[in-house]
Amino acid sequence: MAKTSIIFDLDGVIVDTAKFHFLAWKNLANSIDINFTEQENEQLKGVSRIKSLEKILQWGNKKLSQDEFDRLMHQKNTEYLTFVDQMTEDDILPEVKPTLDFLKSKGTPIALGSASKNAKRILKQVNLTHYFDAIVDGTVVTKAKPDPQVFVTAAKQLNSKPQNCIVFEDSVAGVQAANAAEMLSVGIGKTPVLGEANYVFSDFTEISQNFLEKLLNQ
Numbered sequence: 001m002a003k004t005s006i007i008f009d010l011d012g013v014i015v016d017t018a019k020f021h022f023l024a025w026k027n028l029a030n031s032i033d034i035n036f037t038e039q040e041n042e043q044l045k046g047v048s049r050i051k052s053l054e055k056i057l058q059w060g061n062k063k064l065s066q067d068e069f070d071r072l073m074h075q076k077n078t079e080y081l082t083f084v085d086q087m088t089e090d091d092i093l094p095e096v097k098p099t100l101d102f103l104k105s106k107g108t109p110i111a112l113g114s115a116s117k118n119a120k121r122i123l124k125q126v127n128l129t130h131y132f133d134a135i136v137d138g139t140v141v142t143k144a145k146p147d148p149q150v151f152v153t154a155a156k157q158l159n160s161k162p163q164n165c166i167v168f169e170d171s172v173a174g175v176q177a178a179n180a181a182e183m184l185s186v187g188i189g190k191t192p193v194l195g196e197a198n199y200v201f202s203d204f205t206e207i208s209q210n211f212l213e214k215l216l217n218q
């Protein structure tokens with residue numbers, strides 16, 4: 001039987017950096033007189049930095065020169081990184097580390113599939129880098145989720161066929177990307193939002209070793 005590989009999204013699955021993205025985007029939007037709510041932030045989950053700023057400008061009905069656009073992207077990321085650089089292992093979401101330990105103990109190939117250009121910095125900050133056999137992030141991918149590129153690339157790097165990969169994702173676009181890659185998708189979040197996933201759990205405290213074992217053996 002072919003070995004099952006697991007691909008983890010980062011933000012919202014391994015760590016909750018969404019709250020830092022929200023603060024940094026809110027400050028930036030407010031600085032150019034655009035109101036920015038938590039509901040709007042939901043729509044930025046899994047979305048690249050460029051696309052996020054494009055959406056915020058659209059909501060605020062604003063057009064900017066390329067120079068100004070680049071300057072604001074840089075400003076947002078600088079503020080975001082001040083939060084990231086204060087993260088510790090305590091910021092790893094509940095039961096994620098035991099899950100990684102369990103998968104390692106079974107010899108499961110593990111990859112990261114994230115839209116973030118800061119993914120490696122975040123994994124290092126919370127001491128999780130050594131769990132990953134492949135890291136595919138926003139510095140590598142050219143097509144944003146829901147395009148399957150990020151997960152297809154991760155599978156290739158693990159020498160796995162897509163049909164043997166399972167993706168853990170918290171965003172709608174990410175679940176769609178996993179489905180488009182013909183991988184089994186496990187949504188982390190709320191069922192009404194992630195209804196397209198094969199399975200949905202609120203978080204890793206709801207995922208038993210029994211269930212993981214079944215996934216690995218199917």
Ligand code: B16
Pocket residue numbers: 009010011012021044045046047048049052077113114115116117118119138171
């Ligand atoms: P950066 P994921 C995504 O991470 C975030 O969900 C999304 O809100 C963010 O805009 C994107 O990364 C890009 O992040 O600005 O750090 O390059 O969920 O794909 O791990």
Ligand code: MG
Pocket residue numbers: 009010011012013045046169170171174
């Ligand atoms: Mg995510």
